[in-house]
Amino acid sequence: MINVSLRRLEVFLAIVDTGSFSRAAELLNIAQPSVSAHVRALEERLGGLVFERRRGGRPLLTELGRAVREHAREMLAEVDDMRADIINMRGGASDRLVISIQRGLANFALKDALTSFALTRPDQQLVVRVGKHEEVVHDLRESIANVGCVQVNEDIRGLSSRVIGAQKLKLIASPDHPLAKRRHIRPETVARYSFVGAPPSSVFGKSVARLLASIGIRDPNTAAQATEYQFLRELVVAGVGIACSTEASITPDVAAGKLVVLDVAAEDLFFEIRVLTAARRPLSPSMQDLIDHLAAAAPHP
Template sequence: MATLRQLEYLVAIVDEGSFTRAAEALNVTQPGLSHQFQALEREVGGPLLERLPRGVRLTPAGRSMLPHARAALAEAGRATISARRAVGASTGELHIATLYSVSSGVLPTVLGRWRHKYPGMRIRLFEHRRDDTMAQAMTAGQADVAVGPLPEHWEGTARHIGTEEFLVVTRSDDPAALSGRASEVRLADLAEREWVLFTPDSGLSDILERACASAGFVPRAAVRTEQATSAIGYAAAGLGPALVPANTIPPHFAGTFLRPEPPVRRQLAGYTRTSPDPVTSSFLEILTEPGLLMPRHVARRLRAAERGPRHL
């Protein structure tokens, strides 16, 4: 059976690009590293790396083994942290994987509450543009817990957070806010507008494009951005409507926000690869507290808009 040390050598050789640099990075002798790596290849029954004149290249077997090696090393590191937490250690580091939009919208409140409970704990965030790449990173052992859409067929622990609602944001005097119901807008009525869109590598881009496709049109770009917070600012400045999670809209927002018709929603969850330790469980409990996905200031303005007047 492969040892953690052998897996560490495999990862180091790949990351450093050579046996020599890997040995230097790990502060071991190159003959010792080579001997252990050869033992690993004998264990799996074939070569894991192809030695090239200027570096190394993974074989199919190596490509298959590498993500599992990274995950095993990450899990081994967290095993020590988890054990310290279980015996009551009040210091350490919680690793959280999340999406950029969730990081700016949901997590500030959650982490504020959690840090109040564990003031000695540090937090390390791994922010992702898309939920599929985040799921892959979690499978590889990147973080203790992930916050975002739950991957299909996830085998670890998961806690449902709730339904995140998306809103159309515009400038305060936008015609869309002055027609029909004061709190809603039909996406089809915005088909001829130029939009504040997201960059193609952003998961928010997929959500907007699917919503517009369901309404029968392809949105045209006035500007593209990667961040929901930037999109909100551009929309309020009059560049065009934007579709963003309600929890990313700041208090005292100067523009207007409207519920799209049909509604645009996303289910969020907190999930882990293995059974969570007490500290991670505490974080998951805070995630499920009510009121995180729809801030009070947003809900209050939507209710007021339903009653009128239109200008708030």
């Protein structure tokens, strides 16, 4: 019997889905040598190569690797189902509903929707877990949460997602910033100034970087980083740099004159709001109710 650990299959699929050993290591938050070690151990167990390695090129699946890929996806999906069943049994009551939601959505765009859901359904125990994008995805994959909600413009490997809305993003600065009173600012002009934002290694930071690059703001100078909006806001207000934030989060500060929206001559930027659920697992009536409630309240610029 071939004894292959689930972790090695997870590492193998991460390489398949990301297209490289280094990106798989980043996705799984482990060192690249560890990724290589998992693959070597997997190949030793299977008695053959799962990837054709090419220096400087994308690893290609061998015939054996293609066969392993299909079985690995099925096995990991079955494990996800088992975890969910165990958590449901441990949880006891069937009226317990856990949502894991990205902090920006919980604090701004969907805050009122979550509150109204809890108030109008007294027989439904709603548990709200608030965290970073990576933490939301982890909660879904580990069956800690029934439903997830993030702001991102791409599908997420291994999870089902439904777009329920979108948030407009704005470039903001302090009222004293040199660009604050200018109109129709060219993106390349904006790129000359310092920025503050999320760590570039985070999913949110990478997503913002891609959006900025799409309008011509590439590789801006990062003066400071912050994982929490409130601290990022303080840095912008103090004049440390420009930031890219969702419209919902900045509206009160703009109205109070603490921040200004830069008038950039470029297309509007958006983040899709996505509801996440475990792949190949049916939605319960309470899960569907929550998803429909959030979809009805989500912003649509």
